[in-house]
Amino acid sequence: MSEDGAGVPSAVAAGSQDQGGTGRTLYLEIFRYNPADPDSEPQFRTYPLEETPGMTLFIALNLIREEQEPGLQFDFVCRAGICGSCGMLINGRPGLACRTLTASMEPRIRLAPLPVFELIGDLSVNTGKWMRGMSERLQTWVPATVDADIDSIEAPMEPELAEQIYELERCIECGCCIAGCGTAIMHERFAGAVGLNKVARFRLDPRDTRSDGNYYELIGDDDGIFGCMSLMGCQDVCPKSLPLQTQLAYLRRKMLRAGLIATG
Amino acid sequence: MKVLHSDVLVIGGGLAGLRTAIGARRRGMEVSILSLVPPKRSHSAAAQGGMQASLANSIKGFGDSEDVHFADTVRGSDWGADQAVVRMFVHMAPKAVRELAHWGVPWNRVKAGPHPVVINGEPVTLQEPPSAHGLITARNFGGTAKWRTCYVSDGTGHSMLYNVSDQAIAANIPVHERMEAVALIHDGRRCYGAIVRNLMTGELLAHTARATCIATGGFGRIYRVSTNAVINEGMGAAIALETGVATLSNMEAVQFHPTGIFPAGILVTEGCRGDGGLLLDGRGHRFMPDYEPEKAELASRDVVSRHMEYHIRKGHGAETRFGQHLWLDIRLLGEDHINHKLREVKEICQYFLGIDPVHELIPVRPAQHYSMGGVRTDALGQSPQLAGLFACGEAACWDIHGFNRLGGNSVAETVVAGMIVGEAIADYCQSEAGQCAIDSALVNDCYRRQREEIAGLLASSGPERAGDLVRAMQDTMTTHVGIYRDGPGLTEAVRTLAELLARSRDLGLHCRAPGANPELVLAWRLPRMLKLALCVAQGALNREESRGAHSRVDFPRRDDSRWLKRTLARWPTGARQPELSYEALDVMAMELPPGWRGYGERDHVHHPDTARREAEVAAVRQRCTDASARQEALMPYAHLLPERYRRENERFEPPGEGEQ
Ligand code: SF4
Ligand code: SF4
Numbered sequence: 001m002s003e004d005g006a007g008v009p010s011a012v013a014a015g016s017q018d019q020g021g022t023g024r025t026l027y028l029e030i031f032r033y034n035p036a037d038p039d040s041e042p043q044f045r046t047y048p049l050e051e052t053p054g055m056t057l058f059i060a061l062n063l064i065r066e067e068q069e070p071g072l073q074f075d076f077v078c079r080a081g082i083c084g085s086c087g088m089l090i091n092g093r094p095g096l097a098c099r100t101l102t103a104s105m106e107p108r109i110r111l112a113p114l115p116v117f118e119l120i121g122d123l124s125v126n127t128g129k130w131m132r133g134m135s136e137r138l139q140t141w142v143p144a145t146v147d148a149d150i151d152s153i154e155a156p157m158e159p160e161l162a163e164q165i166y167e168l169e170r171c172i173e174c175g176c177c178i179a180g181c182g183t184a185i186m187h188e189r190f191a192g193a194v195g196l197n198k199v200a201r202f203r204l205d206p207r208d209t210r211s212d213g214n215y216y217e218l219i220g221d222d223d224g225i226f227g228c229m230s231l232m233g234c235q236d237v238c239p240k241s242l243p244l245q246t247q248l249a250y251l252r253r254k255m256l257r258a259g260l261i262a263t264g
Numbered sequence: 265m266k267v268l269h270s271d272v273l274v275i276g277g278g279l280a281g282l283r284t285a286i287g288a289r290r291r292g293m294e295v296s297i298l299s300l301v302p303p304k305r306s307h308s309a310a311a312q313g314g315m316q317a318s319l320a321n322s323i324k325g326f327g328d329s330e331d332v333h334f335a336d337t338v339r340g341s342d343w344g345a346d347q348a349v350v351r352m353f354v355h356m357a358p359k360a361v362r363e364l365a366h367w368g369v370p371w372n373r374v375k376a377g378p379h380p381v382v383i384n385g386e387p388v389t390l391q392e393p394p395s396a397h398g399l400i401t402a403r404n405f406g407g408t409a410k411w412r413t414c415y416v417s418d419g420t421g422h423s424m425l426y427n428v429s430d431q432a433i434a435a436n437i438p439v440h441e442r443m444e445a446v447a448l449i450h451d452g453r454r455c456y457g458a459i460v461r462n463l464m465t466g467e468l469l470a471h472t473a474r475a476t477c478i479a480t481g482g483f484g485r486i487y488r489v490s491t492n493a494v495i496n497e498g499m500g501a502a503i504a505l506e507t508g509v510a511t512l513s514n515m516e517a518v519q520f521h522p523t524g525i526f527p528a529g530i531l532v533t534e535g536c537r538g539d540g541g542l543l544l545d546g547r548g549h550r551f552m553p554d555y556e557p558e559k560a561e562l563a564s565r566d567v568v569s570r571h572m573e574y575h576i577r578k579g580h581g582a583e584t585r586f587g588q589h590l591w592l593d594i595r596l597l598g599e600d601h602i603n604h605k606l607r608e609v610k611e612i613c614q615y616f617l618g619i620d621p622v623h624e625l626i627p628v629r630p631a632q633h634y635s636m637g638g639v640r641t642d643a644l645g646q647s648p649q650l651a652g653l654f655a656c657g658e659a660a661c662w663d664i665h666g667f668n669r670l671g672g673n674s675v676a677e678t679v680v681a682g683m684i685v686g687e688a689i690a691d692y693c694q695s696e697a698g699q700c701a702i703d704s705a706l707v708n709d710c711y712r713r714q715r716e717e718i719a720g721l722l723a724s725s726g727p728e729r730a731g732d733l734v735r736a737m738q739d740t741m742t743t744h745v746g747i748y749r750d751g752p753g754l755t756e757a758v759r760t761l762a763e764l765l766a767r768s769r770d771l772g773l774h775c776r777a778p779g780a781n782p783e784l785v786l787a788w789r790l791p792r793m794l795k796l797a798l799c800v801a802q803g804a805l806n807r808e809e810s811r812g813a814h815s816r817v818d819f820p821r822r823d824d825s826r827w828l829k830r831t832l833a834r835w836p837t838g839a840r841q842p843e844l845s846y847e848a849l850d851v852m853a854m855e856l857p858p859g860w861r862g863y864g865e866r867d868h869v870h871h872p873d874t875a876r877r878e879a880e881v882a883a884v885r886q887r888c889t890d891a892s893a894r895q896e897a898l899m900p901y902a903h904l905l906p907e908r909y910r911r912e913n914e915r916f917e918p919p920g921e922g923e924q
């Protein structure tokens with residue numbers, strides 16, 4: 001049940017006790033492969049399951065693990081759509097499993113791990129490693145002064161600006177935009193919408209003193225903003241509905257200008 | 265056996281662990297973090313509503329100070345807290361908010377001029393002065409005299425976690441993701457790191473360190489209905505308990521949050537009520553003022569949750585196929601407010617309930633939410649029994665929350681404790697005590713025991729299944745060790761849990777696949793969760809009084825004469841039950857002697873020293889007009905703070921009458 005592999009059925013019980021079924025039988029076709037096991041072959045296996053009211057894929061997968069396949073690997077942490085752990089391909093489309101209701105789908109549901117990321121096993125992929133690598137390359141932090149004054153009244157900030165920064169900061173690093181992006185699938189080091197959105201977020205932030213020239217050094221190439229083909233697969237699948245389209249277009253214009261200045 | 269070494273090993277990559285690591289790293293220590301999940305997925309991200317700090321920038325916060333925050337927190341704790349530590353905490357909270365502002369957290373800001381709010385069900389217009397424009401603002405939360413909760417919409421924990429985590433990356437601190445500490449390496453006096461299992465490959469290794477810090481969060485998942493993330497199984501506290509030496513304290517102090525959505529138990533923030541939302545019963549009646557005429561929905565969480573359950577038991581709940589619940593009404597806050605300040609709440613309602621809270625009521629019922637208890641530490645975060653072992657955040661009982669935590673004080677505690685404990689760890693490592701030669705036989709021994717336990721589980725073929733036993737534990741805890749408790753129910757709980765612990769020795773695993781093996785992970789955690797559950801249930805059974813979130817229907821009064829003390833639980837190696845002992849809280853050293861909280865039950869049994877201490881405190885207040893002299897005379901605490909954090913907090917000076 002958790003990203004770390006253990007299966008505690010509590011949330012299942014809390015969400016589905018004593019309520020009978022909906023009368024539907026679901027058939028979950030789940031990608032199975034355990035790279036740690038030399039005998040394991042990649043394949044889809046089908047698991048039948050009685051649907052209950054309000055059932056999410058979080059509940060469904062836990063029931064399958066509990067009753068049919070104790071070794072099934074998948075990642076959930078918050079089960080509330082806020083932590084970004086449970087991105088997977090749901091009928092081919094990247095999405096958060098924990099907040100996907102089975103009632104919204106046909107009874108045959110196909111689940112596969114997100115592409116691009118390293119496979120840990122079954123539906124579990126290593127988004128954490130990818131995201132840390134991206135953060136290190138793009139330096140996604142406010143360059144902090146070690147001895148900042150924290151005793152005096154803080155510097156004021158326009159209330160609207162604070163809200164705009166938060167708007168972009170709502171990204172949960174789920175990786176859905178990466179899985180939905182043609183460039184990311186071809187170029188391993190492509191920053192993707194998640195990375196470029198972060199640069200846009202820090203660019204807005206007055207506490208981040210980096211110039212466009214600095215950002216250009218980080219994303220002014222095909223691994224960065226110029227690798228983006230603007231097809232907007234990312235925006236369509238982002239579970240937080242971030243304004244990726246606007247941000248990517250804006251960043252492209254700014255970086256083109258920074259590039260012109262840089263090359264004289 | 266692979267062995268890694270660093271100066272400092274931090275177990276847990278949430279806010280508390282990250283901030284501790286950054287502090288120690290800045291002091292030149294080599295730090296490693298272990299985390300069950302990528303750090304940004306930690307449960308800290310779920311803290312929606314905000315963080316308390318007495319900045320006093322917004323008009324409803326004017327007049328706030330450390331003193332007011334201190335009194336609110338102690339009253340909230342029902343006098344269970346360590347008051348000197350509360351003083352350290354309230355002094356640090358404004359610094360923590362300001363540090364986070366430097367690090368990029370986009371705190372919501374004061375906007376000058378009129379703005380509409382809802383107070384006690386009525387629309388009111390507040391007028392913020394121009395001179396406060398752009399400073400960090402605050403919202404109202406339960407159990408506070410002032411609007412003190414700083415926030416970032418309703419994604420405060422997310423925003424804090426992302427910025428702090430990114431600072432840890434900037435500081436080049438390695439985070440070993442999907443790693444579980446399975447045992448502490450110790451010799452009964454000192455801790456030397458941990459044995460660690462890689463949850464992706466199943467590999468077991470040793471990670472030695474001069475100082476080890478547990479920052480693994482709470483243990484809510486021992487309950488069936490909990491707001492907690494599924495990783496909150498308390499394994500940090502459990503491996504401390506397994507040492508047989510370190511103590512856990514106040515484990516029976518478990519918080520239930522009034523507004524878990526029904527039936528899934530997913531949290532919707534206290535900010536809903538802080539911003540003016542109301543609780544309604546099955547008939548649509550606003551019932552909280554009937555029970556709490558003054559604070560209504562904004563009494564402390566323990567009090568509100570109790571009234572809600574009582575109201576349901578009286579037959580006033582709304583009935584559904586899943587059982588009974590009440591309603592949270594935020595419609596009166598308006599679409600604009602909900603879209604900007606309560607957007608996660610709105611998303612949760614849409615996805616999990618299929619409703620729009622702008623127009624519809626939210627079904628809620630109290631759900632397990634927070635563990636006030638945890639690894640007992642001193643004021644600097646160190647275990648009194650095991651040198652070199654530190655703990656902070658929800659995993660610790662440092663003890664600023666006593667028997668009930670105020671909303672907004674938990675994320676505040678994570679970063680504040682991280683700031684203090686990070687310094688304390690660096691001091692420790694640089695001191696004589698922090699030098700250590702690690703005995704490789706000790707490491708080997710500890711490693712071998714873990715390897716054998718895991719091998720035993722993998723080969724097991726007993727009749728029991730871990731999943732069934734976990735469910736039985738969770739049912740027992742939710743049924744008998746919940747909001748209302750009584751002797752017979754708790755006795756039954758202790759008996760059942762002990763039986764489950766015995767049965768957990770007869771597991772049979774079905775999955776023997778190499779690598780991650782989720783069934784093995786659960787089987788390994790099961791007896792450890794059961795031991796934590798037994799500490800909770802036994803502590804609750806022994807404590808024959810009602811204090812904060814611990815509410816005994818057979819002992820409804822708070823009894824300061826017998827129970828003004830902290831429970832300590834130790835699990836001697838090989839024992840079948842925890843060994844409980846008690847540590848008295850010294851009334852004569854309290855800045856705020858025990859009294860009525862200002863909400864909840866008025867009636868309690870006094871401690872024999874209370875009247876004498878009250879007179880003393882009154883005399884000191886009269887005698888010392890100077891604030892720092894008064895503090896010294898009442899209850900000194902500044903000497904406990906790391907030196908770099910001792911300066912006073914500057915505060916916004918509100919304009920005088922007519923100056924606006
Ligand atoms: S718009 Fe750019 S980032 Fe988004 S999916 Fe297309 S190529 Fe990827
Ligand atoms: S931008 Fe959206 S889709 Fe991409 S990682 Fe962030 S939240 Fe997920």
Ligand code: FES
Nearest residue numbers: 079083084086098
């Ligand atoms: S489990 Fe956290 S987003 Fe799905």
